[in-house]
Amino acid sequence: MNARSDGKDVTARLREAIVSGHFQPSERLIEVELAGLLATNRTNVRTALAQLEQEGLVVREANRGARVRLVSHEDAIEITQVRGALEAFVAGLAAARARPQDHRRLRALVEAMREAVEAGDLIAYSKINGSLHAEILRIAQHRTAAKLLANLNSQVVRFQYRSILLPGRSRRSLAEHEEIVAAICAADVEAAERNMGAHLRAAAEALRQVIEASKTAIV
Amino acid sequence: MNARSDGKDVTARLREAIVSGHFQPSERLIEVELAGLLATNRTNVRTALAQLEQEGLVVREANRGARVRLVSHEDAIEITQVRGALEAFVAGLAAARARPQDHRRLRALVEAMREAVEAGDLIAYSKINGSLHAEILRIAQHRTAAKLLANLNSQVVRFQYRSILLPGRSRRSLAEHEEIVAAICAADVEAAERNMGAHLRAAAEALRQVIEASKTAIV
DNA sequence: CGCCTTGACATTGTCAACAATCATTTCGAC
DNA sequence: GTCGAAATGATTGTTGACAATGTCAAGGCG
CATH class of the missing domain: 1.10.10.10 (Winged helix-like DNA-binding domain superfamily/Winged helix DNA-binding domain)
Known part of the structure; x- marks a missing residue:
């Protein structure tokens, strides 16, 4: 019924x-x-x-x-680190697999990111950020990595918006994404891995800063 | 009751x-x-x-x-790749965290591996191999990575023994492990990541070869 | 006043019976 | 003999009842 x-x-x-x-x-x-x-x-x-x-x-x-589950700050950092390792691998795959059509989509997403940053719309930025990572994941065509990443992401969505609020973080994040996409479009596997790894290390560091700040603020 | x-x-x-x-x-x-x-x-x-x-x-x-679940050959390769990304990260952590006592344990395990290879005892080798990776995981102290890796391992244990049977693979695998342990004992984070990454790429490649061989053999 | 016991309530854990679904076999028509 | 339809058996899906456990408040005792 x-x-x-x-x-x-x-x-x-x-x-x-x-x-x-x-x-x-x-x-x-x-x-x-x-x-x-x-x-x-x-x-x-x-x-x-x-x-x-x-x-x-x-x-x-x-x-x-x-x-x-209450995801502790330590957990969130751990998860971001692991995501970094996986996403770097995935970015490398994407660099190897991406077709011209994929390049166009990636560039369009980065362009949208830039506009969001310039408009100061960080919520939109966060959304596009998610889309970009999802697009890279799609291009890589790696089911195992995709499943694990979906899993990890669902555990930390709650933290996503926070670190982007750090002053200057959005511009730097944008620059990092531009480098990642450039590497993928150049089919440069190692650069893609390196840039994505650096990006998520920076993201983890931003997260750590936000957490430290909130700790001292509360106490 | x-x-x-x-x-x-x-x-x-x-x-x-x-x-x-x-x-x-x-x-x-x-x-x-x-x-x-x-x-x-x-x-x-x-x-x-x-x-x-x-x-x-x-x-x-x-x-x-x-x-x-029947883990297909493609799945097994994918899983090995993802393991590689994670284990490389974990090896880097281990390099940063390992104390002299840990160094001794790692060296002992590699020594045991060497003996197993020289004795031609590949089953023992496989076991020690598992212990070594587990030890590195313990040293790294990263719960999130540990859980994911335990998971991935349980999916491919069935394939573990196969690739080591390739002629010459065990000696090369031994050499790779020696380099990994050397990097960890030297507290060289990047070398540890690099060596572990290379090790699991080689393992994935060996797996691919075994699979190709078995395909043509059956047909 | 504080602490332990007691009892009632809320919630989870276990179980067996029943319904729904799928696979297999049997049977009849052509 | 082959095809398809109906009956049969095996297995999963669903439900409700009951048991076990934990939580909390009230009351008695030191």
């Missing part, structure tokens, strides 16, 4: 709800509530929670239920 | 059973059978299967049950 509401994968919908911020970190995830919310039964919620735990979005304690 | 048999995490035991080869790739995993085998109920088996699917060890089709 209501194949519509229940047909979609419960895990996917719960994941989306967590990633989109519908639930706060450390918020309790009560099985019957979720079942009601997602128009399904406890069993499905239960397996969804088990999967999302494996995925690092949810934490479960025996007999004490599930919570949205 | 039988807290012993059921107490342990069902997912962990099923994972172990799959990784250790107790079940063959593509072998059907029937819920009631597993429940009997693991001395538990269908519910627990069900959630275990859901988690292992997320982990990439199991494939499930709606209404058609679960099977051990």
Whole structure:
């Protein structure tokens, strides 16, 4: 009957709800509530929670239920570092695989980034940033890396917007992306790896600064 | 009552059973059978299967049950590549973090590897190889990378032994490990990354060769 | 006043029965 | 003999009830 509401994968919908911020970190995830919310039964919620735990979005304690995983600052940095290693590899692949058509798309995205920065629209910048990384991932055609990166990203989306707020970070980030795209368009595998690696090291460093700043600010 | 048999995490035991080869790739995993085998109920088996699917060890089709994931040759190469990116990063970390005590352990492991190669004992070699990589991972102290690598490894253990059988591969592999350990002991981060990266590119290449050989051999 | 025990409530964990689906076999028509 | 349709069996999917556990508040005791 209501194949519509229940047909979609419960895990996917719960994941989306967590990633989109519908639930706060450390918020309790009560099985019957979720079942009601997602128009399904406890069993499905239960397996969804088990999967999302494996995925690092949810934490479960025996007999004490599930919570949205609170990603600590250290975790966020670790995740960004690992992303860096993977994305550098992926950028290298993209440099080897990209066709002229791909080059055009990448350049268009960088151009849009530049406009966003000049307009001071950091939210738009953040979005395009995501699109650019996604495009590079698409060009690389590497399922294993793609899955892992999607996973890692879902764990740190909450942190994404923060580091770009650092004064001067957006301009430097733009410059880094320009170099990455230039390397890919030049089919220079090693430069692409190097530039992407440098970019995510810089991103991790920016994240660390923001975190340190917030720590001292709170105390 | 039988807290012993059921107490342990069902997912962990099923994972172990799959990784250790107790079940063959593509072998059907029937819920009631597993429940009997693991001395538990269908519910627990069900959630275990859901988690292992997320982990990439199991494939499930709606209404058609679960099977051990058959990792294709392409998958195996992809996984080895991604491992390479991660392990290179981890080796760099290890180079930065390793203490003299760690250096001793690493050198001892390489020494054991050398002996295994000279004795022609490739099974022992394979084991020590695993220990060495695990030791480097321990030194690096990076939970996120450690978890991902554990995951990836469990997907390709079945392929591990094959590539080392290539004529001359074991000696070269030994040399590569010596260089990696030398770089870590010299606290040379970049050399450690570079050497580990090269090592796993070589491993991926060896794997590719073995696969090509087996393809033509079968046809 | 603080601390421990007790009990009620909320939530998760386990189980068995039933429904739905898929694979296989049987049977009849041509 | 071959094709297709219906019956059969095996397996997964779903549901509800119950047990086990944890949480919290109230009350008694030192």
